Amino acid sequence: MAVLNKYQNYKLWQEGYYGNKLRAWRNYEAYLASGYEAPVVLRYLGEIGGYWCKYDVDKKDVLSTINAWVAEGADPSKIILNEALPDLRPILQGELLNDTYYDYFWYSTAEVKMRDALKLESHVAQGLKAKHLIQSAMTPSSFSDFEELLYLYPGHVIEVTICSNCIGDTQGRNALVWEVRKY
Numbered sequence: 001m002a003v004l005n006k007y008q009n010y011k012l013w014q015e016g017y018y019g020n021k022l023r024a025w026r027n028y029e030a031y032l033a034s035g036y037e038a039p040v041v042l043r044y045l046g047e048i049g050g051y052w053c054k055y056d057v058d059k060k061d062v063l064s065t066i067n068a069w070v071a072e073g074a075d076p077s078k079i080i081l082n083e084a085l086p087d088l089r090p091i092l093q094g095e096l097l098n099d100t101y102y103d104y105f106w107y108s109t110a111e112v113k114m115r116d117a118l119k120l121e122s123h124v125a126q127g128l129k130a131k132h133l134i135q136s137a138m139t140p141s142s143f144s145d146f147e148e149l150l151y152l153y154p155g156h157v158i159e160v161t162i163c164s165n166c167i168g169d170t171q172g173r174n175a176l177v178w179e180v181r182k183y
Helices: 006-014 028-034 059-071 114-120 127-137 140-152
Strands: 040-044 053-057 079-083 090-098 103-108 123-126 157-163 175-181
Touching: 006 175, 028 059, 028 079, 040 059, 053 059, 059 079, 090 114, 090 127, 103 114, 103 127, 123 127, 127 140, 127 157, 140 157, 140 175
Parallel strands: none
Antiparallel strands: 040 053, 040 079, 090 103, 090 157, 103 123, 157 175
8 A cells, every 4th residue: 555645644653554653642632531741742634744743742732732733724633642752862763765676764863853863964874784774773573563564565765763762552662653655
């Protein structure tokens, strides 16, 4: 199956198709009902998905952020929330292009959010070097999950953060796949 837009990607991510993930809520009401207290990330699932994205939002500021986005034209039904990445020191993060002929991994080792990390310092690894770099940073379970995604989504970009410790909703995993895309 091809993942052709951000809405489809986040639907698959939220339903667990990419494996290990952080807690997420489809809307503000579900988030409130969960009783979750720590900072969250707000994301927009529309055509301009990257435009509305805010990290580390305190609970007291979530509703005002949503309302501000709606005032700017966001559809409230396309706003999702997820647990913010705890301070577990990402050791490797980036985007792997799983091409038919070779893998191309654009990555960073900077210990900041991926968007900032790739702007701050980035490197490229290709082919087996890319695969070995990723495998050496992941737990065996995480790498097994990652290989399954490579098999299921040829020709896609897979966006991943690999942490120093295990994290997420699946035991023994230290990697989080944020996005699988062919758009």
